Amino acid sequence: MKHFLHCKLFSFLSVLAVFFLTAQSFAFAEEAGELQVRMDAQVVYCDARLNKGEQEFLHFLKDGIPVTTVWKIKVSKLREYWLNKSVAEIIVIHRVVPDLLTRSWMLIDEASGISRRVYSLSDVYHFLSRLENLSVLDRSLLLDQAPYRMSVSVVVAHGEINDAWWSKWWESVDTELNREFSLP
Amino acid sequence: MSRGGLMKLVPLIMAAVLMVITVLLWPEKDAGAGLLAWINMLLMLVVSLLLLQYGIRLLRERAEPAPGSRLRAKLVIGLVGMLLVPTVVIQLAANQMVERGMDVWFDVRVDTLLERALSLAQGFYERVETDMKRGMVNYISDATLIAAVRGNLDYRAVNTHLAEIRAVEGWQKIELFDINERLVGGVQEGELSALQAAPLSDAARLSMRLGRVATELVARADGEVAVAYGPLIGPTSVVGLLRVEMNLPAGMIQNARAVESDYRSYRELEHNRQSIGATFTHAMLFVTLIVVLIAGLVGLLFARRLTAPIGDLAQALRRVTDGDLNVVISESSQDELGSLARSFNEMANRLKLNVEAIEKAQKDLTRALENSRQRQYVLESLLANLHTGVILVDAEGRVRLLNQAVRDILHLPSNWVPSVDILQASQGSLHDIGDFYDELRQQQDEHLQREFDVDLPDGKNVHLLARGARLSATASTSFSGYLLVIDDISELAEAQRNKAWAEVARRLAHEIKNPLTPIKLSAERLQRRFRAQVDDEAVFDVCTQAIIAQVERLQRLLADFSTLARMPQPKMRDVSVDGLLQEMAELFNSYRRIEVTTAEAGWACHCDPDQVRQVLINLMDNALSATEASSGKAIRIYSRVSEEHAEWHVEDDGEGIEQAAVAQLFEAYYSTKASGSGLGLAIAKRIAEDHGGELKLISNAKPTHFCLRLPRQCQEKEVS
Known part of the structure; x- marks a missing residue:
């Protein structure tokens, strides 16, 4: 009986903790950014925005420290009695390398390899904090009326990126945005 | 709390302290301590949990711990503590040194120096841009160039003009584009790198759109190039674009970039100052934990190696205490513990020998004691019996x-x-x-x-x-x-006396008995023949009658003597107890003062009825003699029968027997009556004894009570 009570208490505390953390994460998600899922006849797009201030990036950029935002977009099919099924997962890396000599910033899209030099901080902020019209997956991969969730987790890194395989073990996600959708 | 109880709390206290340290050092999100921090946390948590588990086990432990475990724990704690204190001190000192080192490293002067160096480098670039812009401004309204972009000038003339401009301004490359971004002409220092001009960049288009001179920096494989864009402004609008390039001096650029790189590294380090400190702290902590763990393990191994013989010794001592002397512990080591083990083995062996000797002596003593007890028992039984x-x-x-x-x-x-x-x-x-x-x-x-x-x-x-x-x-x-x-020997003396008297009686009877009969016959003859011849018949009769009476008395006396001297052997048979009483009642029927009480009929006694009758008659005669003056039922005769004995009791209410005479009452020739021979009770007692029974005087007066007690199953014995 005592053991049973201990189990019940433990379960109650676990549920309470999960509820608290979930509520915290939703509140956090609401404040941390916005995520919009759009789709046309063939492609599902996403628009994401981080609600981070310029100063958070400028703090590093003004000292010439590169700032990188790693956007991990994941689309999964919601299931009621089982873990959600992953449908698609893409990673977009936006990297800004400051050029202190010319007071310009090199915007680098690591996924495509395209880079450009800008002289405006708003461009930098826009580049780092937003994903616009990003093609995520082919619409044909999705089922009609089935619920899906698009999750965007953003990691903001400063300085050089550690490409070691074990560096992701303790990678901390700054922001996580979720949006449920289904095909109309 | 006792000292032992406090010692049990030490692991828990250490676990709590370690957990607090773990919480305090828990890596923050942006601390950047990395994998090492988490390894440290893991190590500390593992050590904490191990200590916690050990502490809880110690607290819950009720039984006596294994021998040597406490000593082992103390040794481990001591060794770890001995290493922990200097290690922690070293860590604290190293942290302080790192903090101070970083304070020096990130000194304001270094910061200022780098700022100034970067400003210099930036000033170089700004100067180049400014110069290029200033030079470009001179040509935005150049009529030749405007004519060229409008197609009013041939290619050669355009290039010649551009060459002149390049020579005047010192630019490395000049290209002229019309409003449609078509290359109108271009010159370059040295040979042309390409026949086809590179497309205009965003900055160039922006410059053309806004009508403003703009510059940008382009990094190429052979170095950095400063590019300036000057819109050619016609009377009403921009009609073309002049793009000029100037290669930046390699050495200068290299230095400037080096300054930028250093500045960036410095600032990055400055931003990561906290994480550097954390990394160092965790590195030192990792070393400390590793050292503590290794020290703990080594201490544990050492303590086990050290305490194992002590534990064996304690275990062996416990077995010896419990009485098991067949204990031998290992003497493998050659140190003091080995010597101790050898001494213990010798002691145990000696103890075993002593115990065996004691046990043997104890057995001997027990046996001797048993013999002694048996002898004592025999002696006591002998003495008691x-x-x-x-x-x-x-x-x-x-x-x-x-x-x-x-x-x-x-x-x-x-x-x-x-x-x-x-x-x-x-x-x-x-x-x-x-x-x-x-x-x-x-x-x-x-x-x-x-x-x-x-x-x-x-x-x-x-x-x-x-x-x-x-x-x-x-x-x-x-x-x-x-x-x-x-x-x-009273009875023996009495028997000897009786025997002597019997011998005397026998001899007297032998010597006296024979002449008595002729004396009596002679006296009777004298009485018959000479009575008539004597003068005084009366005197004669008295004298002869006296002779005859005394002779008869002597004959009776001799008969009693004979009876005492040679008692006949009892002729044993079963006789009714009540039958004898009935005989006494009939025999003494004439005496009214006799009361006979019979017991239950059917009881029998194995005896000689004539001799028993003789005893009872003797007792009744004595009672009658003693109660001649009494009235009423002064004599009572009754019997008592049990499984083993038959008793005949004779009581009388006569004068009784004096106390002094009681002792000699059953002796021969002792009589309180003047006419008694003193042989009646002696013979009666002799008969009782011949039957294996006894004749007792129960009370000597009031009433005078005699009891003849015979066994109901009597063995005939030889008359001595």
């Missing part, structure tokens, strides 16, 4: 042993107990015992024998035969003293 009194007196005159027989014979008072002084105790009627002991002690001979009479407190006189022996110490025993053996 002896009818001979035994008194053992030690050399100091104290009674060491006396049996029940001597108490019964002498009617010893209660103060006669072992350890009583025999001389002091032998007072009053027992003085003869003391005198006998004193004589034995004083004399030179080893043995002494005496006969004497002792008057007992109840008035009875016993004739004793006392024999004494001196006991001297021998090799087997150190006891010395005196052994007194006392026999009540």
Whole structure:
């Protein structure tokens, strides 16, 4: 009986903790950014925005420290009695390398390899904090009326990126945005 | 709380402290301590949990811990503590040094120096751009160039003009584009790198759109190039674009970039200052934890190696305490512990031998004690069953042993107990015992024998035969003293006396019996023949009658003597007890003062009825003699029968028997009556004894009560 009570208490505390953390994460998600899922006849797009201030990036950029935002977009099919099924997962890396000599910033899209030099901080902020019209997956991969969730987790890194395989073990996600959708 | 209880809390306290340290050092999100921090956390958590588990186990442990475990724990804690303190001190000192080092590293002067260096580098670039912009401004309204972009000038003339401009301004490359971004002309220092011009960049288009001079920096494989864009402004609008390039000096650029790189590194380090400190802290902590863990493990191994023999020794001691002496512990090590183990083994072996010797001695002693007890039991049984009194007196005159027989014979008072002084105790009627002991002690001979009479407190006189022996110490025993053996020979003396009297009677009867008959016959003859011849017949009759009467008396006396001297052997048969009483009632029917009470009919006794009848008649005669003057039922005769005995009781209410005569009542020739021979009760007692029974005087007066008690199943015995 005592053991049973201990189990019940433990379960109650676990549920309470999960509820608290979930509520915290939703509140956090609401404040941390916005995520919009759009789709046309063939492609599902996403628009994401981080609600981070310029100063958070400028703090590093003004000292010439590169700032990188790693956007991990994941689309999964919601299931009621089982873990959600992953449908698609893409990673977009936006990297800004400051050029202190010319007071310009090199915007680098690591996924495509395209880079450009800008002289405006708003461009930098826009580049780092937003994903616009990003093609995520082919619409044909999705089922009609089935619920899906698009999750965007953003990691903001400063300085050089550690490409070691074990560096992701303790990678901390700054922001996580979720949006449920289904095909109309 | 006891010291042991406090010691049990040490692991828990250490676990709590370690957990607090773990919480305090928990890596923050942006601390950047990396994998090392988490390894440290993991290590500390593992160590904390191990300590916690060990502490809880210690607290819950009720039984005595394994031998040596406490010592092992103390050794480990001591070793770890001994290493932990300097390690922590070193870590704290190193942290301080790192903090100070970083303070020096990130000094304001360094910061200012780098700022200034970067400003210089930036100033170089700004100067180049400014110069290029200033030079470009001179050509945005150049008529030749405007004409060229409008197509009013041939290609050669355009290039010639551009070459002149390049030469004047010192630019490395000049290209002229019309409003449609078509290359109109271009010159370059040295050879042309490409026939096709590179497309206009965003900056160039922006410059053309806004009508403003703009510059940008382009990094190429061969170095950095400053590019300036100058819109050619016609009368109303921008009509073309002049793009010029100037290669930046490699050395200068290299230095400027180096300054930028250093500045960036410096700032990055400055931003990561906290994480650097954390990394160092965690590195040191990792080393500390590793050292502590290794020290703990080494300490544990060392402690186990050290305490294992001690544990074995403690275990062996516990077994020895429990009585198991077959204990041998390992003597493998050659150090002090090995020597201790050897000593313990020797001790245990010696102890075992001693215990075996003690057990053997104990067995011998037990056996001897058992024998002694048996002997003592035999002796005590012997003494208890002896009818001979035994008194053992030690050399100091104290009674060491006396049996029940001597108490019964002498009617010893209660103060006669072992350890009583025999001389002091032998007072009053027992003085003869003391005198006998004193004589034995004083004399030179080893043995002494005496006969004497002792008057007992109840008035009875016993004739004793006392024999004494001196006991001297021998090799087997150190006891010395005196052994007194006392026999009540009253009955023996009486029997001897009776025997002597019987012999006398037999001889007297033999000598006297024969002449009596002729005397009696002669007297009767004289009476018959000469009565008529004598003068005085009366006197004659008296005299002759007296002769005859006395002769008859002598004949009866001789008959009694004969009876006493040679009692006939009883002719045993079963006789009714009540039948004998009935016979007595019929025989003495004429006496009204006799009351006969019969018991239950059917009881029989194996006896000689003639002799028993003789005894009862004798008792009745005595009772009648004693109650001649009495009236009423002064004589009562009755019987009592049990499974073993038959009793005939005769009571009378006569004068009774004097107390002084009681002792001699059953002796031959003792009579209180003038005409009695003194043989009646003696013969009666002899008959009773011949039947294996007894004749007793129950009470000597009021009433005078005799009891003949015979066994119902009596064995015939030879008449002595």
